[in-house]
Amino acid sequence: MTENERLYQAYLLKEQALDIFDEKDEVTALQRLIRWFENVKEAKLAPFDTAVKTITAYLDGIVNYFKHRLTNAASEAFNTKINIIKRRAYGFHDLDYFKLKILQACGRLS
Numbered sequence: 001m002t003e004n005e006r007l008y009q010a011y012l013l014k015e016q017a018l019d020i021f022d023e024k025d026e027v028t029a030l031q032r033l034i035r036w037f038e039n040v041k042e043a044k045l046a047p048f049d050t051a052v053k054t055i056t057a058y059l060d061g062i063v064n065y066f067k068h069r070l071t072n073a074a075s076e077a078f079n080t081k082i083n084i085i086k087r088r089a090y091g092f093h094d095l096d097y098f099k100l101k102i103l104q105a106c107g108r109l110s
Contacts, residue, residue: 089101
């Protein structure tokens with residue numbers, strides 16, 4: 001198989017995986033995910049094998065996404081803001097000031 005064919009196959013697998021998350025029906029989405037796993041196995045592209053292992057490890061959370069259409073994106077964004085504030089405040093030891101900066105960054109204080 002030429003490199004272009006492998007690259008095209010990888011592109012199609014990526015697009016197929018992304019398309020699954022647009023599915024409205026939970027059962028159909030999970031069926032499509034299982035079919036995607038089969039397609040990855042047939043493709044024999046090692047990086048996608050790693051992706052299948054990761055998805056399988058977090059399958060409960062993925063199923064919950066299809067059930068409730070909720071992600072943890074908001075909490076991840078909040079944690080990222082806090083970590084940025086921590087990096088900027090390196091060397092300061094005032095916890096109250098740190099809390100104040102978090103509230104300010106999250107729009108609780110004007």
